[in-house]
Amino acid sequence: MIYADHAATTKISTAARDTMLQTMDQFWGNPSSLHTLGQKAQEVLQASRSTVARLIGANMKEIYFTSGGSEADNQAIYSAAFLGAKKGKRHIISTTIEHHAVLHSLEALKRQGYDITLVPVDESGIVKVDDVVAAIREDTALVTVMFANNEIGTIQPIGEIGALCRARGILFHTDAVQAAGHLHIDVKDMNIDLLSLSGHKFHGPRGVGALYARSGIPLTSLIEGGAQERGKRAGTEDLPAIAGMATALEEACRDLEKNTDYVRNLRDTLIAGLSRISHSALNGDSTRRLPGNVNFCFEGIEGEALLLLLNAKGIAASSGSACTSGSLDPSHVLLAIGRPHEVAHGSLRLSLSEHNTPEEVETMISAVAETVTYLRNMSPVWSALLKGEKNYVIQ
């Protein structure tokens, strides 16, 4: 099987798995217990916190472990919203291409009386800083813009948005789930107040993530109970997962430049190969995108059919984000960059990592080209296009 769905999840690294097993075997005490076994576990917990903090330029007291990226996004957004409401500020700015963990949190706040502005992105999938500035009001409490998009991989101008929010005293959150371990992050340099990351997107374990909250920003608990995570996230810590995530992030950041060079090369070869298919188009900016992200639209076919046939050929891909697959709605991200519905349905995401090889990329190029031709030969839409009864959207 060729695995090209790293934006959905990644295989755990050997080092991260070893850390998890060692933690389970040796540090299985409850970090809240006062005996030696508990205190040993507490040490592992704090060492993991310090590692994660260091790798994003934070202090360890600013890191809260969560059950993953979704929980971190929810907690960041609710916390900022409640802080704003205390000062009579109930306006939040975000973008049209956020992950559902952000968009659905914002919808829930809207039902509670908050006012939400979703700033559009341009056709390259990048938000314009001026549009964010234009959306700011007296009562804006929070700006939340993702670091890099999970579907089309586009990298947003986070440092610039951070600086402008800081200058105006507005809280700034970024969903950095796709960026952590893949792009350089420094929360201080980038003026980030709140940041979410998730273990399983950088070869760490599933079900664990972290929320960075700049010191002085009080979080709201989503889960009440014990005093874990400085009273902001109750529940006995999943220490093997937390320690495994710290190891994976350490490894990913250590190898970041090497992996970026290697994966970006594979990506650009794949993009060049798929661009040779007629009436195909790359989704998202060709350079300001994650090193491993490739996302195309092919006119006249259904992405789901392409995905299933590629699976039968031993290639694991995605038709968009895993969260929307199974639904008939086209991706909100592809619609946001201006793809019409019928073209947005014919999309394919291949997300690579350092585990992929140049040979796999060549296999993917020929498999996608063959499958697209096969599907087009059966497609009534394609035959209408060929006969000139319909106009091509992608030239």
Ligand SMILES: *Cc1c(COP(=O)(O)O)cnc(C)c1O
């Ligand atoms: C995967 C992902 C999430 C959700 O993270 P989980 O740990 O799976 O809850 C949130 N945002 C983005 C951009 C993602 O890619």
